[in-house]
Amino acid sequence: MHFMHISEDTILLLYEIVDVIISGLTNGSVYALMAVGLTLIYGVTKAFNFAYGSFFNLGGYCAWILIGIVGLAGGYFSIFLAVVPVLFVVGYLLEKVLVAPLRKYEDWENKVMMMTLGLALFMDNLYVVVFGGRVKSLPPILEGTLEIGQLVFTYLDITIFFLSIGGILLFGWLLNNTRIGMAVKAVAQNPEGARIVGIPKERIFAATFAISTVMVGFGGILLSQKYFISPMSGGAIMVKSWVITAFGGMGSIRGGLYAAFIIGMMEAFVGWGFGMSYGMIALFILLLTTLVVRPQGLMGKS
């Protein structure tokens, strides 16, 4: 009898650990989706975009307008179809109008950081003015839950998981196997060399910004279904993406992917074992120790 009792406890504990692992995987897929665009911009253009989190919410708000106000038919498929070109144009113009003119300065990297910080301040408060301070919600792309014994998954989480990983793998493939992808990589690795062989560097920079804006906006549409759209949340999303990018190595997409899952898992286990309020402290310690050993992050090139 006594033996039975212990084994039941052990099984419960096992279930709990499996649950925490699932929570970590969910975190990880969310983070991967958040961070991949940021690492791309930095890798290719060496510009650091602090307004990144605000573009995340831009995607969410675009979808909200299309569903709530325009009443677009065709579900999320038509929404993605409608929003992607908007985000692309916004990202392209952003680079051309606001970032490119700064490149002529010696300390342009710092100036871009300052400029994009201002842009984030502008955009976040614009959202408050236009949409109000209250959070908005999007309907889930897929309703319902999947039950496997004791374990329950929402279809939304499953969708996020597969779209996140699938999207990033597809993106990596495009980067390695298409003309434009290779041009982007060439610029990232050697901007001068790329120019000599006739790749229009300026246009690649702008295109990279545009692609990254599309990716983060896409992430925004998807994740807002789970976490809702809050006008001032851009900063928190930015910081999360920043930590993941830095931890994985800025510019390394694969590094970002690993980092997202490591951090997601760590947060789940720290929250479970020590308490949710220790998440941020643990994250910082992890980041610091990693950077002391590897200043360029997990997979970054020094």
Place this chain on the structure above:
Amino acid sequence: MMRKFALLAVTILFLAAFGGTASAADTIPVGVPLAMTGAYTGSGQDYFKGIKMAIDEINEAGGLLGKQLEIIRYDSKEFAPEVVMQGADYLCGQKKVASVHAGWAGWGQDVRAYGKYDAPFFADDGSQAAVDVFREDPKKYYNIYQLTDVGVEQAKSMFRLLMTLPYKYPNNKVVIINTDDSWGVEVGDTLEKSFKEKGWKVAKRETVPYGTNEWGAILTQIRRIKPAIIHVEIPSAQEVITFFRQFIKRPTKSILSYGWGITPREVLQNLGKDADGIVGEMPSGLPGPKAPNPAAQAWIDKYVKLYKHQIPAGSWITYTAVKAWANAVKNVGDAYNFKAVNKYLKDNGYKGLLGQIKWDKDNVLRAQPGAPIVHYQVQGGELIAIYTDPPIKPYGNYKFIVPRWIK
């Protein structure tokens, strides 16, 4: 050259647009410091709606002592100490307002800042810290009025409700989750103490930072504990919505108590009927959806017509505070005789829509029949008042319904 010119032009434009704002002499200025930017904008907007409604009513009825009231707003941003102090100096010192109507205002910092002046200051800090500051020097802080009872008392009321519900708890285990700010900690500590005194087991107490939206790690422990009650005290919509969505995936047979966290209106806007069964409270509330008397019902109808949504926390009591102040001024006959206005407020309180309200010796509007703590349950996607406190008693014909995930 063009650059300099452009900058010059921008500067001049700014100065021209905002330099020359002066208030007319034949109005009575009323200060309204609320968060208009930053993380607390949402709550600031709700408080403002109540204040504005009252002031518009007074103005439409011919003003106060024959003068129109003029709202002077101040952005409390995110309540940094010097911003709170600057707000007091701006409104009371500079604009010479006759009274100040705030909502969340600084949790003690505001008492210090506005206590330097004499104009009546109404805040909804709901915090013991603010009362502790008041108690240091009640004479100096005589112009500070709190519109809701402190977190400790609200938490005791929540506990009373949970113990009063016509429901037999299957066990004596409770899980308490609260935020890491003064409100959350105050409520969490009080609940923990109350439960322990009653012989309950606090199986888990978790303090979480704002922005916690992934609850898997906590929920898995809750599922093992199988508590009879889960209390979540987070005064921010996003967190409580995500908690519920993830909880309901695989619920435990627990009464889900959200405390104040049920009141931000997007909670129900987003969850709708899914949230049916959750209980929560609103301090200094106006019970509904059917109000206790025709006047209160008319107020609810007017509010809903005006702002197109249900009554959020804070709107009604800030409205009442404006009216209470105006009533005191009318009786004193001079908006700037602060000593007399404060004395009138303190001695007489005000007869509001639910009856007499009175501030206690700490200038706190303790829970009382005229401004009760209202306990709600979500039913049919709407907040239904099931109990009022004090004294704790069922409200109207509304009944507590055992949540569907327990049946």
Place this chain on the structure above:
Amino acid sequence: MSFKRMATIMGGTFGLVAAAPLFVGDIRFIMHILIMCLIWAVVASCWDLIMGFAGIFSFGQVAFFAIGAYSSAIFSVNLGVPAVLAMLLAGLFTALIGVLVGLPCLKLAGPYVALVTFGVHMTLMPLLRGKIGMALGSGGSVGILTIPPIRIFGYSFSSANLVPTFYFALLLAMACTAVILVVIKSHWGTAFLALKDSEDFAMSLGVSAFKYKLMVFALTSFLTGVIGAFYGHYIGMISTRMLELDLFCTLMVMVVVGGIGMFPGTILGAFITVIANELLAPLGTYRAMVMGALVVILVLLLPNGVMGFWLKPAEAEAPAA
């Protein structure tokens, strides 16, 4: 820019400010704003020193400011240390933290440094609110609401008597910015410029990047800590609300307005930003939006901030390409 010109601009600004109480001495609201301007001028100048001159993209300024304010408050409230001494101790303590933060940063690239230093800012809030903070006397999420004012020979400098407090703040701000000025124009300043131009070359000449960067971390965090301590004693209360993003953004605007690496522009930047912020206050929710737009426009159109007006064409930062 020459030492003389910098000193002239600083002297002129502080001189003008010093005369202000003659006209507005009895208007509390304006006196308070002026004192805050002086405080922010120091914090922003320190930020400029570390970012604009030393080229370290540190985001820890607000954190150091809060550490200074908290440590001084804790020293004086819990240990009964006189305020002036507590301020000095707070400065030293903040400098120590600054060095500890600086150490891992020195090998890192720009955005990484920004992240690590900002990480200090991010962790400070849960730390001060949590059990560790409470044990140290941070007052948790309530904050410390009874900080004694600075007393010298029985005379107290607090928000109750603003004019003397204003002059105290002015002297403190002048001392701090004078230190920054001297540093910029000394051997250090030259070393920074050399390091910024070409770290490899400077190091080959025997300029130790490590040593100088660590020293600049220590110095800026010391000054920021002292002025943060002053802030606490002046306002009489502090809370973790200081660490919300609002202050961070405002300081950033100051640096941009003043011109990055254009000391003493940040002193002007602090005054202009605070005044603009107050003038824009009637805009309410739109204010923060306008401030954001202003940063974008300024970075694009006026890369040297207001100092652009003082620079001779030859001194203006030449585009690299």
